[in-house]
Amino acid sequence: MKLVKLVSLLLLLVTVHTFGQTPTDYLSKDFHKKRRATFRAKMPANSIAVIFANPVRNRANDVDYVYHQDPNFYYLTGYREPNAVLVIYASDQKNGDGTTYNEVIYVQERNPNAEMWNGRRLGTEGAKKELGFASAYNAIDFLNANIDFKKFDKIFIEKFKDDYRNTGNSAEVFDLVKSFKTKAGYDPNIYLSRAKKYVYELVKSTPIENSANVAQVIGRIENRFPDIKEDDLLMKYKTATDAKLKGDLKEKITLKLTPKTNIDIDFLSTTLSDMREIKSPEEIKLLTKAIRISAIGQIEVMKAMKPHMSETELQGIHEFVYKKYGAEYEGYPSIVGAGNNGCILHYIENNKTKVGNDLVLMDLGAEYRGYTADVTRTIPANGKFTPEQKAIYDIVYNSQEAGIKASVVGASFGAPNAACRKVINEGLLKLGIIKTINERHNYLPHGVSHYIGLDVHDPGTYGNFRANSIITVEPGIYIPEGSPCDKKWWGIAVRIEDDILITEKGPINLSAEAPRKSNEIEKMMAKKSVLDEFVLPDLDKE
Known part of the structure; x- marks a missing residue:
């Protein structure tokens, strides 16, 4: 028994000594907490913000690039690991037991085998102690979380770049984003590139009898802007000869200019740009x-x-x-x-x-x-x-x-x-x-x-x-x-x-x-x- 206690004490001393040799001059948890509070104060009533950590990116074969956190995610959390989600609510929410909260961080789960290969993870307890979150859960809990996104007037996200891999591990960024898109009813047409928006507006404003002019424009630029060539409606509009069909396509394209959604891809980036300046x-x-x-x-x-x-x-x-x-x-x-x-x-x-x-x-x-x-x-x-x-x-x-x-x-x-x-x-x-x-x-x-x-x-x-x-x-x-x-x-x-x-x-x-x-x-x-x-x-x- 004494030997066990001695070993435990030695491990504690080694841990303390090791942490004493790591940098201590990162931004404090209070800094990040204040940034979240400032951001929350700018959110309109009945809104929610969902921010994802950067994915791990592959260098070649089984070697990944050194991980670097998404700057906005880091600015709001101080978290430097992948496979995480931050959810901020404009106003207090209530758990089933009556506990109130206005922010939740979901982090990658502690895993002895993974940590043996790739280093220590904070986990939920670390997120609470070192980052100052009152509500911290494992990332897999986000997949199972019963968040009713449709009840909010606004959901604030950043534009998805969709540059993350599906490696088959559970609760990586690929899965977290996929889950969000399904639950929130995400429509990729929320974001229109400048070129696509220009063509959509051109279709909307051009009478059907002059639609051949629009078709020529599409033909000229489709190879320079892949998202136009990949747009089925525009490709059908370009080749259609029947006036009624062109009219139906025009109506559908016009509707895409103002998609019915509570998802906003501008507020979060614009607000954080102003704060970070x-x-x-x-x-x-x-x-x-x-x-x-x-x-x-x-x-x-x-x-x-x-x-x-x-x-x-x-x-x-x-x-x-x-x-x-x-x-x-x-x-x-x-x-x-x-x-x-x-x-x-x-x-x-x-x-x-x-x-x-x-x-x-x-x-x-x-x-x-x-x-x-x-x-x-x-x-x-x-x-x-x-x-x-x-x-x-x-x-x-x-x-x-x-x-x-x-x-x-x-x-x-x-x-x-x-x-x-x-x-x-x-x-x-x-x-x-x-x-x-x-x-x-x-x-x-x-x-x-x-x-x-x-x-x-x-x-x-x-x-x-x-x-x-x-x-x-x-x-x-x-x-x-x-x-x-x-x-x-x-x-x-x-x-x-x-x-x-x-x-x-x-x-x-x-x-x-x-x-x-x-x-x-x-x-x-x-x-x-x-x-x-x-x-x-x-x-x-x-």
Whole structure:
């Protein structure tokens, strides 16, 4: 008996010790609880919201991708496992025993065998203790739950992407979504793509005697928009010759424009976009850490970079710094493009074996406790800008300074973009790369700002700036080989991107730790790197 007690005590100590070694700076359960309360307060009377966790996605064969939670689900729950559902009610509900509740989370069940292979699960008790839910059940209970969805005036969901597999296990997201669709009477035509809605409206507004014109439109666009080609009503309408049949089809298509349903796919996304735009102090703290980690990664690469290095090696240094600081993931696929590769905006191959004397554009961001940075620096591989490289770089820097200055409370979301483009056009004109100030060109083909947060392109209203939102300001100039300008500019690509906190007192550059001025970059690159002596065996030598 004493031995049993001793073993139990040792297991307890090991458990406590193990949990003491895991991160403790995630958002608190109170944070997520307050987010649910805020969302509930915005819900109209007699409504219900149903939010599903992300599915597990397959990489190849029996290997899955590292799991990443749906950001909205995480924002409202803090739950980081798959196969779960959150149900939020606008008003209190009652159990059979008279207990009231206004939210329920359904989580994946504890399973010793599964946990042996894939790690510990929270289970229902963990959801109550660690996430702060009063009502927590196993996911399989959602399949059996007697929720009368039809009694609610509104059911709020997000648009289903239907990208989850049916692996045969019970109560996975595939089953949870299928069960909901059946019980709620889900009609896939609730969501009409822009193209399909356009064609439906065209059918509705076009007299039958002119329906041949609509048929021609369908014929022109059906191959570009698969959902139109897969629509039986539209395909029959396109080929029908009988006026009465066309009239019947028109009536059915018109009804689809206003489906009779209590399911709403806009409110949940729109409401959470508005909420997530404004960051709480806890969120700003985590985002700032993610951003500083990313900025330090840029600094270490500046010191370590040599012309003989590959794009992949430089990517590895960045991501090593992230892991050294305990960042779980990269917030998005890392971009490291040398020379002309930098002109590919989302270049992720990173397979150039030597960066040589090119400029190297490095757009990377650490994800820390769910929050993602987005920081870009462009630096000369050999430590010194050529005159042409410096000329382009300094235009982008001055452009970014103007963009940051325009990022103030009350300004339109497009204000930084307008400020950046003005400086870039003036600079390109002065260098003779464009011929007139209003010349249409593709040297800056993207907008310069987006929100960051739980997503690298975080949702938001994209209206006038509000305090405590965090955006990027990322102007660039990209001159790919073959551009209509002097060849001396070809292959130069520069982007500078920083993460800016909007405050009542003005913008704060949270990533300013990484040098931005051309002369400051050169000074940083002249410093010794701790990796200078890190030399691995040459595997190509026999």
